[in-house]
Amino acid sequence: DSGVTQTPKHLITATGQRVTLRCSPRSGDLSVYWYQQSLDQGLQFLIQYYNGEERAKGNILERFSAQQFPDLHSELNLSSLELGDSALYFCASSVDPGLANKEQFFGPGTRLTVL
Amino acid sequence: AQRVTQPEKLLSVFKGAPVELKCNYSYSGSPELFWYVQYSRQRLQLLLRHISRESIKGFTADLNKGETSFHLKKPFAQEEDSAMYYCALSSLNFGNEKLTFGTGTRLTIIP
Numbered sequence: 001d002s003g004v005t006q007t008p009k010h011l012i013t014a015t016g017q018r019v020t021l022r023c024s025p026r027s028g029d030l031s032v033y034w035y036q037q038s039l040d041q042g043l044q045f046l047i048q049y050y051n052g053e054e055r056a057k058g059n060i061l062e063r064f065s066a067q068q069f070p071d072l073h074s075e076l077n078l079s080s081l082e083l084g085d086s087a088l089y090f091c092a093s094s095v096d097p098g099l100a101n102k103e104q105f106f107g108p109g110t111r112l113t114v115l
Numbered sequence: 116a117q118r119v120t121q122p123e124k125l126l127s128v129f130k131g132a133p134v135e136l137k138c139n140y141s142y143s144g145s146p147e148l149f150w151y152v153q154y155s156r157q158r159l160q161l162l163l164r165h166i167s168r169e170s171i172k173g174f175t176a177d178l179n180k181g182e183t184s185f186h187l188k189k190p191f192a193q194e195e196d197s198a199m200y201y202c203a204l205s206s207l208n209f210g211n212e213k214l215t216f217g218t219g220t221r222l223t224i225i226p
Contacts, residue, residue, distance in 0.1 A: 042218040106159040
């Protein structure tokens with residue numbers, strides 16, 4: 001599959017714990033975006049990386065952090081988890097956000113459940 | 116601040132009837148508008164963008180800057196159009212490419 005991949009598909013953990021979500025962008029895409037989708041809310045932008053550097057930040061909590069590695073995969077770290085962090089976390093990638101074509105390609109998502 | 120509003124959470128339309136999914140936005144700069152769609156058990160994917168002025172799967176959307184709207188339309192609904200539709204906005208400026216999504220509209224086509 002040459003599309004965006006995310007692991008794991010599902011994650012169940014307890015409050016106070018820390019988890020890491022992983023995303024591999026499409027081959028050739030330099031930009032990675034993270035979104036959170038909670039119940040009753042649309043997709044909320046968390047953070048964007050471009051070629052290893054942070055490009056834009058949204059409503060990302062201080063308990064959350066992310067990075068993009070030299071091979072362009074990205075990880076989203078969520079710590080001190082709370083019940084309200086239960087959500088679908090999507091990763092998306094795009095070729096070069098500076099171009100007119102800004103299509104973002106989405107992964108299947110990781111469903112996080114905090115008990 | 117960027118904001119996208121989709122007033123209808125649910126919309127049911129008979130097969131063959133016209134479809135219109137509403138989207139309004141607020142943004143102080145030059146926006147780029149998109150419609151993304153998620154079919155059952157599939158990934159979120161781009162349906163169309165205003166800059167391309169294209170028709171995809173019979174859907175069209177016109178950017179109305181005066182009314183700050185980007186409604187999605189199709190003259191004759193088909194059963195395979197049943198899906199979740201999200202309107203999204205991005206800046207045209209380099210360095211600010213995040214997508215701001217609406218809360219989505221679930222479209223159900225009644226056979």
